[in-house]
Amino acid sequence: MMPVVVIGNGPVGQTTALLLARWGVPVVLLDGREERDPVGSKAICQQRDVLDIWEAVGAGRRIADEGVTWTTARTYYRNKELFSYALGDAGRSSFPPFVNISQARTEQILDERIAREALIDVRWGHQVVGLRQDANGVTVRCAGGQEVRGAYAVACAGARGDEIRRMLGVSFGGHSFDDRFLICDIRADLPGWAHERRFHFDPSWNPGRQVLIHPCPDSTFRIDWQVPGGYDVAAEEASGALDRRIRAIIGEAPYEIAWKSVYRFQSRVVDRMRAGRVLLAGDCAHLVAPFGARGLNSGVGDAENAAWKLAYVLRGEAGEDLLESYHEERHAAALENLEVTTATMDFLVPQDEKQRKTRLRVLSAAAADPAMAARVDSGRLSEPFWYDTSSLTTPDPARPFAGRPPRGQVPATGPGILLPDVPVSTVDNRRLRELARDGFLVLAVPGTDVTGLGVPALSLAEIEEFGARPGELWLIRPDAYVAAVVTERAALGEALQRALGRVVIPQR
CATH class of the missing domain: 3.40.30.120 (Glutaredoxin)
Structure with missing residues (x-):
């Protein structure tokens, strides 16, 4: 059987490779980097049904056990709690609704599973610069002159996969948000914070904007602040303002910053998630704002959908028409995620005066009015499509x-x-x-x-x-x-x- 070439060795590419190998399909897994870069928490919220997919390749239980479990989402407005809710389960899953664990650690665990798979050939330092398709397969050309031949390819090249998308002739329409978000991973002892997600609208310590706090393993907390478009983290750190920003939340507890970054979020989706013999998955196919944790979780859904369909086609149990349903199903999922997260961002960052007035009216009434509380949008948490x-x-x-x-x-x-x-x-x-x-x-x-x-x-x-x-x-x-x-x-x-x-x- 010809292999499937998976382009991109991040968590979506890793998952795709592991699932294909589980179906008995050989994989060549390419990445342009020379080695993995385990820096920062990045995508931290792993949803129950994604843990279940990872368990199919022997990783879900370990990721869940190492992560911090949380079952409750709390929402505040000007330091007053508006509401909280727990996450439902139609069955009796062995996994919690969510666990928080750094993307870097998730990747390490998936790497360990890949190392045990004889059907997966991992090749670092292979930057893809060309794709050629014919009736029988895909030829992938790398910067060093190497060529890799596969029956099909899955492009998991991430948000910066512009060249891959260009080679495939797919568009990546959408927009970027003007506001930035400062993210800090902070190590500190904060009793009582370990098992809840906390979202703050307009707190006194970030007036007019939002703050999101997530617990992570090893007494680490991920804090996301919405900040103005011209925000300069280096200048704020030099002036001592970053320390004051953190102290406003955690008080006088000792802390250290494990990682920090400033992001500008985008909402984009390709027009086609199948381009002949190449399927696009994860951030290479869709980018959404992170409120709701719909990025990596949706990418793992792409990986499973692609893997079983490619396996059935390669084993002769289905025709190639089955692959068109990958685009149909996962593009619809991407569009829903775009709709949901765009609505969240419009609530977090109103686009006009009407939206600002509506948000103020909703937040002011939400504590006493359940109907208004239902309209507060701090991110509809990830769920299967x-x-x-x-x-x-x-x-x-x-x-x-x-x-x-x-x-x-x-x-x-x-x-x-x-x-x-x-x-x-x-x-x-x-x-x-x-x-x-x-x-x-x-x-x-x-x-x-x-x-x-x-x-x-x-x-x-x-x-x-x-x-x-x-x-x-x-x-x-x-x-x-x-x-x-x-x-x-x-x-x-x-x-x-x-x-x-x-x-x-x-x-x-």
Whole structure:
């Protein structure tokens, strides 16, 4: 089997490579850097369902155990708490809603898993300068003159993958925000701060702007301040103003700055996430503001979607048309993330006087008015995208998708929704999603005939927890999404063909 070339050895590229290897697909993993640069916290919030994906390659439990668990998000306005909420779970996942851990440490753990994979060939110092496609594969040319041949490629080259996007002829439309954000990783002993995300609107110690505080391992706290466009961190540090900025939050506790940076956030998405035999993933395909932790988490969703589809095509179990559904599904996910995070940024940084007045009215009333509290936007936290309108999903009239649920909640399980995770005591104490990620799977409640379906099938009492009924056959995709819920065997076969991208069946 020809390898898949993965361009970019950040966490999205690492995840893509590991998942492909799990499917038995050889990978050449390229990166233009000479070695990894483990500096700064960068993407710190790892969502429960992403930890579950990483567990499929042997890394999720370790990342979760080393990270700091948090289950509550608190929001304040002018030092008064407006509300807090906990994050829901439709099943009984073994992972917490979120853990905070530095991107650098996540990358180290994924590197250790990659080192054990004979199917992954890692090549540092290979800057990609050319891409050539033909009917049989992709030729990747590197700056040193090396050429790497693969059946397909996945571009995970990050936010600075401008040359890759140019080579592929894709646009990267969007805009940048004028305000900057100062980020400091601070080591300090701050009792009571270790298991909550805290978001402050207009605190007295950053008037007119916002501050976000996240706990991290080893008594480290990530603090993000919104600062003016012309902000100069070096000048502020030299004058002592940076110390005063930090002291306003943590008081007199001793501290040290482990890392600091100033960012200008962008909202951008490519017009195509598939360009022939090349799929684009992660920040190479989409950039969003970080409020809501939708960057890396969404990139890992890209990686899983790409990996199982490439594996099925390469193994001859699906046609190349299945790859078009990668663009369909993950581009829709990127657009939703763009919509959600842009709405957050418009609330954080109003674009006109009308928006400013609306924000002031909402924040002033939110403490006493639940309806106004629901309109406070400090970032809708990362969640899986729902493929309810995907061409791979067979709709069920009895389970219509009700739309985006309130923040912190999950939708009812049905076609296009990620299967809730529960322990399965009758199958070697494995978990439901673990079973699902072995390939297409049919689930039914006990008493339903599941013999002779042509697809691996299980009768499990546990699936009654999320609404499965006697006589129903639940078709689950290899990424643990529900592809269909049917009651007839003929309909199951049709749904499987649709989920493999072999036929386009009109929506009913």
